[in-house]
Amino acid sequence: MSSVVVEARAVRKAFGRTEALRGTSLAVDEGEVVAITGPSGSGKSTLLLCLAGVLRPEAGEIWYAGRKLDDLSESDRTRLRRREFGLVLQFGQLVPELSGAQNVALPLLLEKHDRGAANTLAHSWLERLDALEVADALPGEMSGGEAQRVAIARALVTGPRVIFADEPTGALDTVSGERVLGALMTTARESGATVVLVTHDNRVAASADREVVIRDGAVCPAPVIR
DSSP, rough: OOOOOEEEEEEEEEEETTEEEEEEEEEEEETTTEEEEEEEEHHHHHHHHHTTTTOOOSSEEEEEEOOOOOOHHHHHHHHHHHEEEEOOOOOOOOOTTTTTHHHHHHHHHTOOHHHHHHHHHHHHHHHHHTTGGGGGOOOGGSSSHHHHHHHHHHHTTTTEEEEEESSEEEETTTTHHHHHHHHHHHHHHHHHHHEEESSSSSHHHHHEEEEEEETTEEOOOOOOOO
């Protein structure tokens, strides 16, 4: 029997006079892969960042595993993201001064893991994601696909319960995008992680268990299948 792991309840979020989310609600089950789609500026990324605890809504509630994220302090939400969430952004957001392996090991080191064990695990994830060749390379020396695979390895190295991915293939060519998507989906399903991803790509949406369409800051009703 499925159970809800992360949920937005009537969430509203504005940036100045622009209301990005207008009473948006979404529930995601444990182990489910959900693709959030919709036009540019519809509120997709805002919803994802609210669900991940990066943004705090002005109204409504965000729940994760029975906890109301809105009530947590910034430090507690940051700690939660390091331990139980994996976050993949469109351009990787790697630390430019760190090598591929060091970027992947960083979340573990921030949680005071043994440096040797963290390095070993980082290399293991890079190998699983076909990115071991850039373990010693700096982000500026990587291709877009390589950097994104390193970012995915960093998101997965802590064994997150939920992976949030914002346009993970948006900046990549078709071949690189397919490799990155395949790596993300395979490793997530193998580990049983829940995945919430934002995408404009129909191929990415088709790989999910469910597609949720956002327009003008609200979830569109699901079509009736007769």
